[in-house]
Amino acid sequence: MRIWIDLDNSPHVHFFAPIIRRLEDAGYGVVITARRFGQTEEIARSHGLHYLVIGRHRTPHFFLTRAMATVVRALRLTVYGLQSRPDLAVNHGARAQVLAAWLLRIPVMTIYDYEFVYSEIFSRMATKILLPETIPSVTLEREHVNMKKVIRYPGFKESVYLSGWHISPDVIEQLKLDPGRLIITVRPPATWAHYQNAHSEVLFRALVERLCGEQDSQVIVLPRTREQGADLKSSYGMRSPPFQVLDTAVDALSLMAHSDAVLSGGGTMVREAAILGTPAYSLFAGKPGALDAALERDGKLTILRTIEEVRNLRFEKNARAFRSNSADARTGEVILQHIIALGKPAAKRPPPLGQMQPLLPGSRSEDTP
Numbered sequence: 001m002r003i004w005i006d007l008d009n010s011p012h013v014h015f016f017a018p019i020i021r022r023l024e025d026a027g028y029g030v031v032i033t034a035r036r037f038g039q040t041e042e043i044a045r046s047h048g049l050h051y052l053v054i055g056r057h058r059t060p061h062f063f064l065t066r067a068m069a070t071v072v073r074a075l076r077l078t079v080y081g082l083q084s085r086p087d088l089a090v091n092h093g094a095r096a097q098v099l100a101a102w103l104l105r106i107p108v109m110t111i112y113d114y115e116f117v118y119s120e121i122f123s124r125m126a127t128k129i130l131l132p133e134t135i136p137s138v139t140l141e142r143e144h145v146n147m148k149k150v151i152r153y154p155g156f157k158e159s160v161y162l163s164g165w166h167i168s169p170d171v172i173e174q175l176k177l178d179p180g181r182l183i184i185t186v187r188p189p190a191t192w193a194h195y196q197n198a199h200s201e202v203l204f205r206a207l208v209e210r211l212c213g214e215q216d217s218q219v220i221v222l223p224r225t226r227e228q229g230a231d232l233k234s235s236y237g238m239r240s241p242p243f244q245v246l247d248t249a250v251d252a253l254s255l256m257a258h259s260d261a262v263l264s265g266g267g268t269m270v271r272e273a274a275i276l277g278t279p280a281y282s283l284f285a286g287k288p289g290a291l292d293a294a295l296e297r298d299g300k301l302t303i304l305r306t307i308e309e310v311r312n313l314r315f316e317k318n319a320r321a322f323r324s325n326s327a328d329a330r331t332g333e334v335i336l337q338h339i340i341a342l343g344k345p346a347a348k349r350p351p352p353l354g355q356m357q358p359l360l361p362g363s364r365s366e367d368t369p
Contacts (some may be wrong), residue, residue: 004086006095007034011268042249074099156327162327167301182217199285274300277323
């Protein structure tokens with residue numbers, strides 16, 4: 001069975017890398033495409049993945065322009081599919097691949113974990129929609145998701161790669177950080193996302209002002225794109241300490257594990273920090289997702305909703321030698337079996353996650369214009 005995986009965004013690389021290795025170890029053929037966006041390619045290379053770049057991220061503000069960009073990439077992916085002839089397709093919220101697989105008439109599974117994304121394409125064209133158990137069915141029905149296609153997995157998608165993950169000290173030396181001083185990691189909001197709320201930017205600006213008073217701290221800023229990084233330096237004044245705005249990919253997981261606080265405009269990174277046991281704060285002002293709400297109820301995540309809450313933030317140096325990683329080992333196994341079930345019967349069952357070989361950096365990638 002030949003399985004086609006599309007890497008649409010940076011966080012999807014960490015998510016799919018162990019799944020890809022499991023499938024390959026079991027004898028399945030895996031082909032990978034990627035969209036040029038953020039640090040997707042850098043992270044894919046660090047995992048030793050062989051991929052083909054098809055299309056790049058655009059940030060248009062009009063729905064019609066966004067839709068046309070998706071259609072154009074879908075057509076290019078369709079041509080690729082005709083050439084590579086996969087048996088099924090899998091992605092994490094990649095609408096272009098869903099459309100391409102639908103045109104190719106092959107089974108396609110899309111996975112996503114924020115219930116308020118625009119999901120019309122998924123409901124109409126995906127064969128299966130894989131969602132976390134935490135999202136209530138009543139919410140999905142209200143969002144007009146086709147429940148006949150929905151299947152579930154336990155826990156958080158981040159558990160797929162955080163389960164059994166080990167922290168590395170190399171990032172401290174790479175960024176020349178002083179472990180005896182406060183380390184604060186910041187992720188700006190995705191201002192171009194269709195579900196983004198303008199209040200997130202208001203909260204983020206208040207956060208920048210608050211962190212300017214932390215001159216004895218080390219504030220590591222991880223922009224989502226190079227363009228956003230340049231804007232942070234010019235429009236937000238992040239050119240000097242305590243801020244260090246990165247323009248290349250780093251081992252963000254280890255950085256967050258070493259951090260005394262992680263603040264993000266929402267999304268994967270803030271959940272990663274919460275699962276790793278680092279004090280995590282979300283500035284996402286859109287509709288609250290069920291996963292973030294669950295982490296907030298468990299006391300693992302603080303959702304900042306007002307400027308006053310941001311201004312009153314207090315940071316402390318972590319004195320604990322060990323933090324509890326709450327990743328659920330079942331998540332990756334369940335997702336893997338759902339992928340296999342979508343295709344033909346497997347001739348060989350993948351080995352347990354614990355028997356996976358570590359991923360090696362330095363693989364070659366290919367590109368298309």
